[in-house]
Structure formats: C-alpha cells, structure tokens
Amino acid sequence: MTFSAGLRLTLTRGEFDALATIIRARLGIALAWEKASFVVGRLETYLLGKGIRSFQEYAEALESDSTGLLLGELADRISTNYTYFNREREHFDFFRNRALPEIVERAKAERDPYVRVWCAASSTGEEPYMLAMLLHDFFGQDYRRWDVGVLATDISDSALKTATRGQYDEEQIAALPPAFRARYFLPLPGARFEVRPEIRKDVLFRRLNLMSSAFRFKRLFDVIFCRNVMIYFDEVTRADLVRRLCTVLRPSGYLIVGHAEPLTQLERSGQGIPLQTVQTSVHRRRP
C-alpha cells in the first residue's frame, strides 16, 4: 500500500518505516502507519520545494545531514510551535511566588548570587522572555547585583529566529498583565510589540535537540521549564529525557512540564527518577 495526498509524491510502507525510524530516534516521536497520510500531507509541498523527489531520497538526506537543520525543519512540520506569553499561568505564579524566594534563600546561604533557568523547548521565545520579565520584576532594584540568566533552546531554527527578533502580535501578548505589557515592550507600527533590550539581553537562544544524548552545562539549573514537548514522546523516551534533565537540575530545583504531561506516573514507576510532585506538573528534584 502507498499513500499520497496531493498525488505528487507517494510513500511506500518501506519508506514510511525508514522515516518513522529516523523520527523516533532523532525526534522522540513515535508514528504508526495510520499516520502515513498525515506525514505525506505535512511534507509533500516542502519536499518538492526543496527539489527532493522521493521519501527515500528525503530519508537519506536526513541521515547524512550533519547540520541538524533538516531535522529542525522536520520537527516544524510534524509537531507545533504553538505558544503565547503567560501560557499555563500557574507555572509562572509558582516560579515567582515559590521558586524564586527559595532560590534567594539558597543563594544567600551559599553566598552565591547565581540564578539559572533553562527553557528547554522555547519555541518562538514567549516562554523564556516571560521568565526573564519575572526575574526582572522580582529582583527590582537589586537585579544587577544578581548573576541572572535564562537559557532558551529549541530544535527549530525558524522558531529560534523569530524568538531572537523578539517581535510579537497583540494576540501573543494578550494574556500578559497590563503592567508587564507597559514595562517590558516597545510598541511597533501595525499593532506589534518588541521585547525591550534589557529583557532580550538576558535570554540566550541556542539550537538544542532534547534527544541528543548527554547535556553538558557549566553549572546546574535552579529551574527547568520543559513544557508541551514531551507530549509527543512515548513513555521510554520521556523517562530517558526526564532522567537526563535531572542530571543538570540542582538538588531541590524544579522541573516544570506542561499540564498535559504530568510525571507522577513516572515518579511512581520506580525507574530511578529523583523527583517528587509539588503540584500538578511541577516537580522537585530530591535533595
């Protein structure tokens, strides 16, 4: 059996299996054969635009692409970059009201005024900029006395480009408190808004595939946001990712995931996940 959406490219079972194997191994996304028409629909025009004439040729191109760019473009097509400022607001309230005061206590006790937050699937930037605004707001006048940084990573180059530009439509900032809109954005023509430079400079954007084996960072993170990306992963991939995230999370630090992807089952499964649930989708690394 073969699948074709626009009747210009066909996908054989063998080609689908080859592609599904790459997608599973490199993106963590498990696709069953029932998804064949979805795959064709999402990729056909893109592949033809790139001059790729068959799914076999595409699978070979993915295998030999050492830049990671093709993989990011594939992720753009089979998953979503959907996000907006203040999405799942309870997490930002938790960050502001519970995590940050605890970080201050820890930093004072250790005489180490260092705060690091990792936003691990940052898409077009709304989530990491939100975190940077909360840090600014929380520390106020003292902000410059602290060594504060937000690392924002994503697999998608196009999402990262939009993020770095830091310009958004009214719709994307609609859920922000009015005070934040006024304080942290510059109005642009055409009802668009640009994140102010003092916020942008504290967010470092980098391409990173969460499926790559080990994470290497100079210091541990106080808080990791990894939201609405694990939803695509199966249990094994999710467990492996959570375990690796814990290796770069400070003891007593927080891992915050999307509302639709709680880790409570994983914690109970006895798979050596050093986390405990604090509230829905907020998990603390055991001290």
Ligand SMILES: C[S@@+](CC[C@H](N)C(=O)[O-])C[C@H]1O[C@@H](n2cnc3c(N)ncnc32)[C@H](O)[C@@H]1O
């Ligand atoms: C739905 S967005 C989530 C954005 C934001 N975290 C939120 O919750 O609003 C999912 C993001 O995950 C990224 N992504 C998908 N697979 C990834 C992977 N293997 N490594 C890193 N990022 C990935 C996508 O490019 C996309 O930008």
